[in-house]
Amino acid sequence: ASFVPSGVRPAGALFFELRPGTEEECFKWTPDVGTRCMGKYEADGPSEGVLVRMVGPEGTELWRSTAASGNLHGVDVHSAGEAYSLCFKNT
DSSP states (O other): OEEEEESSSSOOOEEOOOOTTOOOEEEEEOOOTTOEEEEEEEOSSTTOOEEEEEEOTTSOEEEEEOOSEEEOOOEEOOSTTOOEEEEEEEO
């Protein structure tokens, strides 16, 4: 899977491999206040299934998707020092 964030400090790309049967892989970051967290993701391969979730500062799931590729639902950051996680899992 790959994840291309935008609006999270300097934009960049993250490429990683989810092996079948492994636990969820989460990436945590602490964006600046006023930032809108957004980006795109894509599972590589025609038969890949992926569950993607964004988790907020208190562990609350902000959104989830089972589409093999798509745009992240934008989330606005309202408080300083709050950590967010973007989590991926094979389905």
